Amino acid sequence: DAGVTQSPTHLIKTRGQQVTLRCSPKSGHDTVSWYQQALGQGPQFIFQYYEEEERQRGNFPDRFSGHQFPNYSSELNVNALLLGDSALYLCASSLNNSPLHFGNGTRLTVT
Template sequence: DAGVTQSPTHLIKTRGQQVTLRCSPKSGHDTVSWYQQALGQGPQFIFQYYEEEERQRGNFPDRFSGHQFPNYSSELNVNALLLGDSALYLCASTGPEGTIYFGEGSWLTVV
């Protein structure tokens, strides 16, 4: 049983560019959340997707957008990248008991 999988694991982008991160949830999980973890901090909630719609959103600008596909996989898109967007981006899927399970994350460096 595969856990939450994310790609790519590492990437480097230039300021102003756009990036797309991908996530496949744990088998049987239909809800996907995205978190940003800056260096030395705890994860911060970006948004959550359920039934292909954004259900809840954290305090992030509209440059951050997402999508969920019929197979429950999800993408996180960030436009007009800033240096401050450099972080570990974590995808999590929700189990039926309400626990969230994380992938290994995608390390984004903006230069």
């Protein structure tokens, strides 16, 4: 039973560029959440997708956007990258009110 898978594992981008991160939820899960974990901090909620709609959004600018596909997989897009966007991006999936299952993350470095 595959858990949450994320791709790519590492990514280096230049300021101003755009990036797309991908996530496949754990089998049987229908809800996907994205978190940003900066160095030395806990994960911070970006947004959650359910039934292909953004259900809730955290305190992140509109440069951060996402999508959920009919197979429940999801993408996180970040436009106009800033140095401060360098972080570990974690995808988590869940079903109903079950605890979040996290993937191993995508390490994004913006230079």
